Amino acid sequence: MTSIEVSAVIPVYNDLPALKVAIPVSIEVLSKVTDSFEILVAEDGSTDGSAEFVRAVEQTDPRIHLLHSDQRLGRGRALNRAFTAAQGTIVCYYDVDLATDMQHLAEVIDAVREGSDIATGSRLLPESDIVRTGGREIASRGYNLLVRTILGSKLYDHQCGFKAFNRARLLPLLEKVDDTHWFWDTEVLVRGARAGYRIREIPVRWRQGPGTTVKRKDVVDMGSAILRLWWGLHVSKD
Structure with a gap:
């Protein structure tokens, strides 16, 4: 079994439009950072179809994983759950709206590598x-x-x-x-x-x-x- 270097977590609550952008951008950026990654969508009780969207993506890309909760966990608890479930030696997270330029993802990951x-x-x-x-x-x-x-x-x-x-x-x-x-x-x-x-x-x-x-x-x-x-x-x- 191939070990995973980086687990990227995206916390989500009723963020379907942003999520549809964030997942393909994440795949593109992470593919340039490492040969071994997974993306965990920490979906926290959404009612806008976010969970269903990620389930569909999961079927086409085994690197994408949905962590769904029927009840609101809160941002912190959702992140804790995702980091515990992650398989990567390095874990990271970023907001689903990609407010921070994703060019910096390599920088924070490299800092941990170093x-x-x-x-x-x-x-x-x-x-x-x-x-x-x-x-x-x-x-x-x-x-x-x-x-x-x-x-x-x-x-x-x-x-x-x-x-x-x-x-x-x-x-x-x-x-x-x-x-x-x-x-x-x-x-x-x-x-x-x-x-x-x-x-x-x-x-x-x-x-x-x-x-x-x-x-x-x-x-x-x-x-x-x-x-x-x-x-x-x-x-x-x-």
Whole structure:
């Protein structure tokens, strides 16, 4: 049986139009990165036909696998499930809207090949090339400043949906990650850094997707998540 080098995970929730673009683009890009890969679609309770589309693709390409859930797991839990099921020695994931330019996939994978435990795309390094609304920009910079200040992180962007991991190193880390949704990215990076993981931050080209907005509730939830993690790290010592 041929071993798999790279497992790419695409989290999906009612994203059928984007998924129809993301799968062929993923195949094209991954084929240039490695001779051995699989694509896991972590489909989280969609009702728009996403699961049925991936099932049809599975029949024509054995490298494509559907991980379907009838109930909403949340982004973090869906990713945990996919990384556990993955067969690759390197696992990566990226948002289905391909907001981060896929040219960077080779960079994050190569970083792990070269010894990093985690490689993460960054929209906030000087070399990064990003386009998004002023509200999103202010919210992102404010959020990441809070993470750096309160949680002591030395990274700049904790929420970019574009990461690669050494799977053997990632799995033990996931056992400590509590968040099941959007804060998952930040918690993985903060806990990884505290555990001495080698993390490389890579500047990326990123374009805001349609329909992405920041709601007041999102800001409150993220702020609460930062404080919960601080409490867990410094008071309850989890």
